[in-house]
Amino acid sequence: MKPTSIEDKLAVNKYDIDKERHIQIREDICATCEAHPCLYACPADCFKLREEHITFSYEGCLECGSCRIVCDKEAVEWALPRAGFGICYLFG
Ligand code: SF4
Ligand code: SF4
Incomplete structure (x- = not known):
């Protein structure tokens, strides 16, 4: 499916x-x-607004x-991440 x-x-x-x-x-x-336009632009939700502070986590970056x-x-x-690292799309 x-x-x-x-x-x-x-x-x-x-x-x-x-x-x-x-x-x-x-x-x-x-x-x-x-x-905070990054909050609305990031498709992977890597930016968060917590108690008026922006936090960022790069692990889910597309x-x-x-x-x-x-x-x-x-x-x-x-x-870009170093060669050999990063995202592989539609892997599963
Ligand atoms: S919160 Fe930071 S990264 Fe996001 S748009 Fe504003 S200055 Fe740029
Ligand atoms: S490059 Fe990564 S962190 Fe930046 S908007 Fe795209 S998915 Fe989000």
Whole structure:
């Protein structure tokens, strides 16, 4: 059966997580951000708003680059994971 929900679709991806973070956010800059467009742009829900602070976890990243594009404060330092690491789509 084909996956239908976003969670189902994400569940068929395989990750070989690079211990070296390929995305870093500048929390000092995020603290000055009011609109938080990254919260709405990230398809993998890697950004969370907790008690008015943005937190970020890179482990579920889909490598789409949306966060880098929507962040107009240049708070996202972004690179692809190292070769051999990252996401394999539709693996399961
Ligand atoms: S849009 Fe940029 S500055 Fe604003 S919370 Fe997200 S990463 Fe931080
Ligand atoms: S690259 Fe895409 S999936 Fe990864 S954190 Fe940014 S918006 Fe989310």
